[in-house]
Amino acid sequence: MKTHRLINDPSEVKLEEMGRVSSIMRNEKTRIAFLSLLASVSITIMNAVAWLLTGSLAVLAETMHTTLDILVTTITLVAVGVGSKPPDKEHPYGHGKAESIGGLFGSLFIIVTGILIGYESAERLIMRVPFSPDPVAAVVMVIAIIIDLNRSRALKNAAIKWNSRALEADSYHFMSDVAISASVIALIIMGKLMDLLSPGLFNIWGTVLDSLLAFGIVIYFSIIGVRLIRTSIDELMDRTSEDLARRATTAAMSVPGVLAVKDVKARRVGSMAHIEITIGVSDHLDVSDAHRIADNVESAIKRDVGSSMVMVHIEPMLRERIEKALAGVEDPVLVNVHELNIVNSPSGVVVSMHAVIKSDAKLEDVDRAIKKIESSIKGVVPDARVWVHVEPDKSVINVNEIKDLANAISSKYGGYVGDVQVINVHGVDVMRVLVYLPPGIDVVTAHNVATEIESEIAKAYSMPHHVIVSVLPINETPNAKQG
Numbered sequence: 493m494k495t496h497r498l499i500n501d502p503s504e505v506k507l508e509e510m511g512r513v514s515s516i517m518r519n520e521k522t523r524i525a526f527l528s529l530l531a532s533v534s535i536t537i538m539n540a541v542a543w544l545l546t547g548s549l550a551v552l553a554e555t556m557h558t559t560l561d562i563l564v565t566t567i568t569l570v571a572v573g574v575g576s577k578p579p580d581k582e583h584p585y586g587h588g589k590a591e592s593i594g595g596l597f598g599s600l601f602i603i604v605t606g607i608l609i610g611y612e613s614a615e616r617l618i619m620r621v622p623f624s625p626d627p628v629a630a631v632v633m634v635i636a637i638i639i640d641l642n643r644s645r646a647l648k649n650a651a652i653k654w655n656s657r658a659l660e661a662d663s664y665h666f667m668s669d670v671a672i673s674a675s676v677i678a679l680i681i682m683g684k685l686m687d688l689l690s691p692g693l694f695n696i697w698g699t700v701l702d703s704l705l706a707f708g709i710v711i712y713f714s715i716i717g718v719r720l721i722r723t724s725i726d727e728l729m730d731r732t733s734e735d736l737a738r739r740a741t742t743a744a745m746s747v748p749g750v751l752a753v754k755d756v757k758a759r760r761v762g763s764m765a766h767i768e769i770t771i772g773v774s775d776h777l778d779v780s781d782a783h784r785i786a787d788n789v790e791s792a793i794k795r796d797v798g799s800s801m802v803m804v805h806i807e808p809m810l811r812e813r814i815e816k817a818l819a820g821v822e823d824p825v826l827v828n829v830h831e832l833n834i835v836n837s838p839s840g841v842v843v844s845m846h847a848v849i850k851s852d853a854k855l856e857d858v859d860r861a862i863k864k865i866e867s868s869i870k871g872v873v874p875d876a877r878v879w880v881h882v883e884p885d886k887s888v889i890n891v892n893e894i895k896d897l898a899n900a901i902s903s904k905y906g907g908y909v910g911d912v913q914v915i916n917v918h919g920v921d922v923m924r925v926l927v928y929l930p931p932g933i934d935v936v937t938a939h940n941v942a943t944e945i946e947s948e949i950a951k952a953y954s955m956p957h958h959v960i961v962s963v964l965p966i967n968e969t970p971n972a973k974q975g
Contacts, residue, residue: 524643634677
């Protein structure tokens with residue numbers, strides 16, 4: 493038995509639930525992204541003023557960065573708005589990848605900005621362009637730092653809460669702004685101190701220090717940009733998340749009734765986690781109990797990973813364990829075991845099967861093989877009752893013998909056997925016997941003839957064999973009669 497349960501099915505109830513979650517998500521993320529955009533415009537103006545006052549490369553880097561931030565935060569605003577939409581008919585898995593695309597653009601802008609700043613830094617260092625510290629710039633930078641720290645923290649919290657790659661990229665944007673602003677303040681303070689100790693000393697070393705700080709900031713945030721690009725691409729390529737898979741496994745195993753967890757597939761699509769998981773349960777659960785366990789698995793996973801679409805496959809665990817135990821049974825007279833049935837009776841578990849034994853085996857050999865089978869099953873289910881039906885093996889099929897058996901029956905009704913075909917499919921012999929009967933015979937009689945032939949062949953050739961007897965009127969193929 494294998495039951496498939498789609499936890500996030502397309503029913504109206506589920507879509508309504510997803511809609512509520514998406515609405516909350518969209519409102520919060522859009523609000524934060526919009527406030528971030530307003531902050532970007534304000535800080536860009538302040539940075540431009542500070543750069544005009546100081547001529548600092550670090551302030552110029554800040555101004556360039558925040559100017560690009562206006563574009564980036566606009567992209568972020570659009571990305572989180574689209575990405576938070578609930579699933580619909582055209583997008584049954586949601587719109588989450590829009591946020592991964594937004595995060596990709598944001599990460600690229602971090603790197604592009606770093607390249608431009610790095611180029612300008614090298615040029616300023618070579619040309620020895622002086623850096624003039626100014627207290628007014630320090631005041632502007634302090635204000636910018638306060639604003640950036642607060643919005644970066646808000647963006648980071650929202651990014652973690654909703655697993656938003658676009659908001660995460662934005663938060664790092666503004667942390668880089670904080671770093672650049674802090675470096676400017678440090679340079680201004682350092683310049684004032686150096687001028688007090690030795691007038692003109694900062695004019696000599698100020699440009700070098702300014703460039704080195706800019707280089708350090710560029711390298712650090714370029715590394716962050718590359719990491720975000722890789723994460724965004726992984727999401728767009730549906731790469732498996734090992735962390736999600738581990739957390740889903742742990743959550744599922746904590747649910748009572750789950751005996752095993754396997755085949756876990758987990759990935760991120762924007763703010764939404766997509767998880768497929770197979771759980772092993774007892775063979776004796778009815779459908780309602782199995783689905784109740786699946787519901788509990790859904791709840792446990794969502795509590796741990798947050799907003800998610802979860803597909804749970806339910807498989808009976810006991811059968812798999814018994815099949816593995818039987819596969820390990822070895823005896824010289826045992827050919828194979830088939831037709832395994834597991835029944836939960838009021839008095840306990842009953843395991844029944846057919847065991848094919850070599851035809852020349854003695855009863856004492858048969859008893860030994862059956863005891864091995866019983867022992868292997870009781871190793872899995874100690875209190876199980878094991879019922880074994882023994883069948884002699886007759887692996888070599890004699891087509892002429894089958895024809896004789898079928899002719900002996902069909903001739904009583906004025907018929908004969910036209911053809912016998914035997915095909916081996918995965919170790920099972922499939923036989924097809926074509927029987928011709930007089931056209932006046934009714935369907936019930938024809939069916940009885942076919943059933944009788946199948947029964948006699950089954951007596952002569954033990955399972956695993958599959959017999960099909962096809963009945964046709966004699967006049968359909970007048971030349972088909974064979975001696």
